[in-house]
Amino acid sequence: MRRIAQQLALVLCGCALAGCIERLDYEPATASTANQSGQRWELAGEFGGDALPANNAVDPWERRFQPGGFKLVSGVCATDDEVWVCDLGISRIQIFSFDGTWIRSIGAGVPIEGTLPTLQETLDEFNDPGIEREERWEATHGEPWRSRRFELFRIADVIATDDGYWAADWARTSSYGDAWRDFQVYFKPFNGDYEPVEIHGMCFPEYLAATPSRSDVAVSSSTTTALWTMYRDGGMWKQTQLNPGIAFARYMLLNQAMSDSPDYTNIYARQAGAGRDAGEFFLNSGIAIAFRKLLVCDTGNRRLQVVNIDRSRPESQGEIARVIHARDNQGRMRFAAPLDIDVDSTGRSFILDAERHEVAILDTEFNRIGSFGKGRLLEPYAIDLSDDGLHCFISDRRFNKVLHYARSE
Numbered sequence: 001m002r003r004i005a006q007q008l009a010l011v012l013c014g015c016a017l018a019g020c021i022e023r024l025d026y027e028p029a030t031a032s033t034a035n036q037s038g039q040r041w042e043l044a045g046e047f048g049g050d051a052l053p054a055n056n057a058v059d060p061w062e063r064r065f066q067p068g069g070f071k072l073v074s075g076v077c078a079t080d081d082e083v084w085v086c087d088l089g090i091s092r093i094q095i096f097s098f099d100g101t102w103i104r105s106i107g108a109g110v111p112i113e114g115t116l117p118t119l120q121e122t123l124d125e126f127n128d129p130g131i132e133r134e135e136r137w138e139a140t141h142g143e144p145w146r147s148r149r150f151e152l153f154r155i156a157d158v159i160a161t162d163d164g165y166w167a168a169d170w171a172r173t174s175s176y177g178d179a180w181r182d183f184q185v186y187f188k189p190f191n192g193d194y195e196p197v198e199i200h201g202m203c204f205p206e207y208l209a210a211t212p213s214r215s216d217v218a219v220s221s222s223t224t225t226a227l228w229t230m231y232r233d234g235g236m237w238k239q240t241q242l243n244p245g246i247a248f249a250r251y252m253l254l255n256q257a258m259s260d261s262p263d264y265t266n267i268y269a270r271q272a273g274a275g276r277d278a279g280e281f282f283l284n285s286g287i288a289i290a291f292r293k294l295l296v297c298d299t300g301n302r303r304l305q306v307v308n309i310d311r312s313r314p315e316s317q318g319e320i321a322r323v324i325h326a327r328d329n330q331g332r333m334r335f336a337a338p339l340d341i342d343v344d345s346t347g348r349s350f351i352l353d354a355e356r357h358e359v360a361i362l363d364t365e366f367n368r369i370g371s372f373g374k375g376r377l378l379e380p381y382a383i384d385l386s387d388d389g390l391h392c393f394i395s396d397r398r399f400n401k402v403l404h405y406a407r408s409e
Contacts, residue, residue: 046100076394336355357378
C-alpha cells in the first residue's frame with residue numbers, strides 16, 4: 001500500500017491501517033483461467049515517466065516542467081480518443097492521445113511543493129485557531145500566494161465529459177468564506193465557472209466514478225472511510241453520503257492528539273467507522289457505477305462491496321446489495337487486494353489488484369474469467385477503460401507511467 005504512504009495525511013493513517021491487512025495465500029493465474037474471458041489483452045504501449053524541469057527557476061511559482069511527465073501520477077480517465085491523467089505532484093492535468101502523444105495540459109503547471117500549504121501548516125490551523133490559515137499562509141508564501149493561489153489545484157482523479165470535467169481536488173487555497181476550495185469535488189465546464197458540490201467535512205477525495213451519461217458521479221475517500229454520490233437537480237448538484245466516515249475536522253484533531261500513540265491506528269479506525277462487517281469499509285478505494293449500483297474496492301478487507309444507489313428508491317440508498325470476497329464459495333481466487341475497478345458495457349469488472357500487480361477480469365456473476373498485466377504492473381494506482389471497452393489505461397507510480405493495454409478477441 002505504498003501509494004497511500006505517498007499522499008499527505010495517508011502517511012499518518014493509511015500505512016498503519018494497511019499494516020493490519022492479513023496476508024492471503026493465492027495461486028498464480030493459469031493459462032486456462034486467462035482464456036475464459038474470450039478476450040486477449042496485450043500491452044500496446046506506455047507513456048509518461050518522471051517529470052523533467054523546463055527551466056532552472058528556484059522560485060517554485062516560476063518553476064515549470066516539460067510536457068508528458070509526472071511527479072506523482074494519479075487518476076486516469078479514458079474517453080473515446082483521449083486519456084486524461086492527473087498528477088498530485090504538479091498542479092496540472094495532462095491530456096494524451098491513445099498512442100501517448102501529449103495533446104495539452106490544464107492548470108498552472110507549478111509544483112505542489114513550495115506553493116500549496118503543507119500538512120503541517122494545515123495542522124497549525126487547529127493548533128492555533130486564533131490565527132486563520134490565510135494569515136499564516138500569506139506570511140509563509142507572500143505575494144505569489146495572495147495573488148495566484150486560485151490558479152492552483154491538486155487533483156487526485158478526473159472524469160472528462162463533452163462539456164467539461166469532474167475533479168477530486170485536494171487544494172485548500174481559500175479563506176473560510178470560499179470553503180468550496182477545501183478538499184472538494186466540482187464540475188468545471190470548459191466555458192463557464194466552477195460548479196462545486198457542497199460536501200462539508202470532506203477530506204482527501206481519491207477516486208471518482210460516473211454513469212456512462214455522466215449524470216451521476218460518486219467519490220471515495222479512504223482517509224475518511226467515506227462514500228458519496230451526487231447528481232444535478234435543476235441548476236444545483238445534490239449529494240448523498242452513503243456511510244458515516246469521519247469529518248475533516250475530527251480527522252485533523254485525531255492526528256494532532258493521537259498520531260504518536262501506539263494505539264492510534266485502532267482509535268482512528270473506530271472514529272472513521274472502519275470495520276469488517278457488511279457495510280463497513282477498511283481502506284475503501286476505487287469505485288465504479290454499473291446497473292444502478294456502486295461497486296467499491298474495500299481494499300483492507302480484500303473484497304468488493306456492491307452498494308445500492310438507485311435514486312428512484314431513496315429508502316434503499318446506501319444498503320449493501322452484495323459482498324464479493326477474494327475467494328468464491330469453492331475457494332477459487334478472484335483477486336487479492338482490489339485497489340481500483342472499472343466495468344465495461346457487458347457488465348464485466350476489471351479489478352486492479354494492488355497485491356498481485358495485475359488486472360483481474362470478473363464476469364457479471366463475479367467469477368474470475370481472466371487477467372492481464374502481471375509482470376508489467378509494479379505500483380498500480382488507477383484503471384480506466386475507453387468508452388468502447390477496447391482500451392485499458394493504468395497509472396503506475398513506480399516510474400510515474402501510464403500503461404496502455406488493447407483488447408483483441
